[in-house]
Amino acid sequence: MSFTLFPSRMARWVIPNVRSFSTSRVLRSDLSFQVFGPEKEEASRSPIVFLHGLFGSKQNNRSISKALARDLKRQVFIVDLRNHGQSFHSKEHNYTVMAEDVVKFIQQQSLGKGAKAAMTVALDSPDLVSALVPVDNAPVNAALKSDFGKYVRGMQRIEAENVTKQSDADKILQEYEEKEFFFQQALPIRQFLLTNLVRSPEDQTMKFRVPLSVIGASINNMADFPYRDHGAAQYHGPTLFVRGTRSRYVSDETIPAIKNFFPNAEVADVEAGHWLISENPEAFRQVVVKFLKDAP
Structure with a gap:
C-alpha cells in the first residue's frame, strides 16, 4: 500500500509494549481494527500496530501482518485510521489528530509500549513506543509527488455520475491520470483507489467509503510533518526506515x-519503488523480521 504517489505519506508502524485480545472490533474511539497472531498469554514479544497509508485501509496489510505475526510470534494489530476503512469520519484530518487517535487506541487496548502518523506518535509519546518502522517516508515537509487533487476530482466525478460498475469508475479515473509521469504506475494506482x-x-x-470532501481539503496537510524544529522532540528507541x-x-x-x-535510526533498502510492501513483500x-527480532 505504499507507492510513489501518496499512500505511504501516512504509512507507518507502532510497536507497543504489551498486547491485547484477538478479535476484530470497533472501539469507542471508532478506530476499527483486527488482530493476528497468538493469544496474549502465548505471545513471546510485544505486539505490533500496523498503520496504512492515505486512501488505504487495514485490509491492505492483512497478508504481511499474518506473515509477521507468524515469524515473530507477536500479535499484529491492523488499524483503520480516521476517515478510512470502517473507522469514523471527521472534518479534521491531519497527522496530529491521527496520532492522537492512535495514542488513544494504544491506551484503550492497554498496549503500553505509527510514515508520518506513527513518527508523530513516537515523538509525542515516546514512552508508548518500543520500536518504530516507518515505511518509505521521512520526517520532512515534502510535496506529494503527483497532482493528487486530480485523482480526488476524478473520484468525486465517479460519485456524481452514479456509476454502477467498477469498470465504468475505472474509465473515469483514467481521464485524471498524469500519463507522462505515471505511464507504468497508472493501473495499480487506479486499482488501489478503487478499493474504496x-x-x-x-x-x-458506487460510492467511496472515504469522505472525499474532507480528504481533498486536507491534501496539503499530508505533505507536511508536524515537527519543524529538529530539537523540539526526539525518539531514542530503535527505529528502522x-x-x-x-x-x-x-x-x-x-x-x-x-x-x-530519531538518533538511533537505521536505514534499510528494498529493491522496489514506493509500493515496496506489495512490490517486494x-x-x-526479511529486513523487518531481522530488525524486530532484536527489538524489545
Missing part, C-alpha cells in the same frame, strides 16, 4: 533530518 468503492444499498450506485531503491521519498538528503529526530519481511 462500495455499493450503495439504496440505489446500487525502510525505503524503496526506486522511490524518491527517503533520499540521502533526508538522512540528517532522520538522525535529528519477501525482502520487506
Whole structure:
C-alpha cells in the first residue's frame, strides 16, 4: 500500500509494549481494527500496530501482518485510521489528530509500549513506543509527488455520475491520470483507489467509503510533518526506515533530518519503488523480521 504517489505519506508502524485480545472490533474511539497472531498469554514479544497509508485501509496489510505475526510470534494489530476503512469520519484530518487517535487506541487496548502518523506518535509519546518502522517516508515537509487533487476530482466525478460498475469508475479515473509521469504506475494506482468503492444499498450506485470532501481539503496537510524544529522532540528507541531503491521519498538528503529526530535510526533498502510492501513483500519481511527480532 505504499507507492510513489501518496499512500505511504501516512504509512507507518507502532510497536507497543504489551498486547491485547484477538478479535476484530470497533472501539469507542471508532478506530476499527483486527488482530493476528497468538493469544496474549502465548505471545513471546510485544505486539505490533500496523498503520496504512492515505486512501488505504487495514485490509491492505492483512497478508504481511499474518506473515509477521507468524515469524515473530507477536500479535499484529491492523488499524483503520480516521476517515478510512470502517473507522469514523471527521472534518479534521491531519497527522496530529491521527496520532492522537492512535495514542488513544494504544491506551484503550492497554498496549503500553505509527510514515508520518506513527513518527508523530513516537515523538509525542515516546514512552508508548518500543520500536518504530516507518515505511518509505521521512520526517520532512515534502510535496506529494503527483497532482493528487486530480485523482480526488476524478473520484468525486465517479460519485456524481452514479456509476454502477467498477469498470465504468475505472474509465473515469483514467481521464485524471498524469500519463507522462505515471505511464507504468497508472493501473495499480487506479486499482488501489478503487478499493474504496462500495455499493450503495439504496440505489446500487458506487460510492467511496472515504469522505472525499474532507480528504481533498486536507491534501496539503499530508505533505507536511508536524515537527519543524529538529530539537523540539526526539525518539531514542530503535527505529528502522525502510525505503524503496526506486522511490524518491527517503533520499540521502533526508538522512540528517532522520538522525535529528530519531538518533538511533537505521536505514534499510528494498529493491522496489514506493509500493515496496506489495512490490517486494519477501525482502520487506526479511529486513523487518531481522530488525524486530532484536527489538524489545
